Amino acid sequence: MAQVNFRVDDSIKERAESACTAMGLTMSSAINIFLTKVANEKRIPFEVSVDPFYSEEHIAMLERRIADMKAGKKVHEHELIEAE
Secondary structure (H helix, E strand, C coil), rough: CCCCCCCCHHHHHHHHHHHHHHHHHHHHHHHHHHHHHHHHHHCCCCCCCCCHCCCHHHHHHHHHHHHHHHHHCCCHHHCCCCCC
């Protein structure tokens, strides 16, 4: 049996371990399930996408609003919250 080592943020590891425990799994078994799915299906078994919050457009808009606030322009709360 092979051993795989990798680094992960401490907070993510703690939250993942907690979720695995709640599901009755060890972290090792959860990672084995993931790798088995990748090996069998030859794909990541969930959607991988970019969070739109971090898009260049959105970051630029936030930077403009921050600059407006720093310049003393009144910014209304509803301008800061994106409604769906």
